[in-house]
Amino acid sequence: QVQLQQWGAGLLKPSETLSLTCAVYGGSFSGYHWSWIRQPPGKGLEWIGEIDHKGNTNYNSSLKSRVTISLDTSNNQFSLNVTSVTAADTAVYYCARGVRGGYDFWYFDLWGRGTLVTVSS
Amino acid sequence: IQLTQSPSSLSASVGDRVTITCRASQGISSYLAWYQQKPGKAPKLLIYAASTLQSGVPSRFSGSGSGTDFTLTITSLQPEDFATYYCQQLNSYPRTFGGGTKVEIK
Numbered sequence: 001q002v003q004l005q006q007w008g009a010g011l012l013k014p015s016e017t018l019s020l021t022c023a024v025y026g027g028s029f030s031g032y033h034w035s036w037i038r039q040p041p042g043k044g045l046e047w048i049g050e051i052d053h054k055g056n057t058n059y060n061s062s063l064k065s066r067v068t069i070s071l072d073t074s075n076n077q078f079s080l081n082v083t084s085v086t087a088a089d090t091a092v093y094y095c096a097r098g099v100r101g102g103y104d105f106w107y108f109d110l111w112g113r114g115t116l117v118t119v120s121s
Numbered sequence: 122i123q124l125t126q127s128p129s130s131l132s133a134s135v136g137d138r139v140t141i142t143c144r145a146s147q148g149i150s151s152y153l154a155w156y157q158q159k160p161g162k163a164p165k166l167l168i169y170a171a172s173t174l175q176s177g178v179p180s181r182f183s184g185s186g187s188g189t190d191f192t193l194t195i196t197s198l199q200p201e202d203f204a205t206y207y208c209q210q211l212n213s214y215p216r217t218f219g220g221g222t223k224v225e226i227k
């Protein structure tokens with residue numbers, strides 16, 4: 001059974017860099033798109049960006065200048081870095097697997113448990 | 122592409138039929154998914170391609186629509202269905218989500 005396990009620092013100070021990693025266990029890394037999504041406390045979901053198994057990326061322009069998503073294919077892991085964080089970056093961060101179904105219909109079928117990242121001085 | 126869900130919240134009883142709508146700011150064909158999220162948990166995929174039920178999801182959930190207007194229907198609400206529901210468009214980047222609809226117990 002495929003699982004996503006994520007980890008990273010949960011408490012940051014303003015201006016620091018957020019770093020999270022998501023590992024894929026029990027399944028293939030290739031053929032999927034790997035996304036990061038965040039959810040501020042009590043609010044909705046925001047897609048941050050994605051990477052495919054070849055290293056091609058797409059980012060949300062709302063964060064693009066501060067975000068880097070990278071992959072480590074040898075360990076079936078992908079990572080998120082967000083620089084210069086502020087209190088507005090406080091959120092639960094999820095990793096998720098994007099699947100391409102028939103006729104190019106994409107969907108996110110597998111999610112990590114989420115990591116709460118709090119930015120506070 | 123902006124997604125507008127309505128209502129933002131609703132109260133319903135077990136056994137009720139519940140309908141949630143999602144409107145896209147421009148046409149997205151059928152590139153729409155629906156997710157269920159319970160407090161403290163990650164979202165769970167219910168429906169993709171607007172109307173295809175994800176494996177393992179009860180048949181009381183159904184989706185319809187194409188273009189700009191979409192609907193998620195729960196035909197007979199069960200106690201475990203009280204949650205927040207989100208639509209998501211996967212027609213173009215950035216992938217965007219609706220604001221969510223919280224289904225509460227009446």
